[in-house]
Amino acid sequence: MALYITDECINCDVCEPECPNGAISQGEEYYRIDPNLCTECVGHFNTSQCVEVCPVDCILPDPDHRETKDQLQRKYLALSGQATAV
Template sequence: MALYITDECINCDVCEPECPNNAISPGEEIYEIDPMLCTECVGHYDEPQCQQVCPVDCIPKDPNHEESKEELMRKYEIITGAA
């Protein structure tokens, strides 16, 4: 399951550099997460790094992009070329 950023985002800029897949970018009003690139840090870290650094806790799982750990690992392998 990919993550997403809610409208509680305060644009503090701490999440974007923490994303190992470059899935986070500035949107029109708040930061956004590309669900095609988000692996919840599977393959890189044990926990999603953006959630760890977010001071307002506004990065939940996206119910519109449900994926198993195996699917997230496969996405990681494709993105990084580790397949």
């Protein structure tokens, strides 16, 4: 499941540099996460780094983008160029 940032975001700028996939960017009012790039850090870390550093706990699982760990792993492999053609 991709993550998303709620409107409780205080724009502290700590999450964006922690994302290994470049999925986090500044939105109009607060930071946002691109669900097409978010793997919840699967393939990079054991935990979602943005969640770990967020001081206000405003990063949650996105109910509109449900993915299993296997799907997140496949997305990671595709994004990193490691996916093999079937």
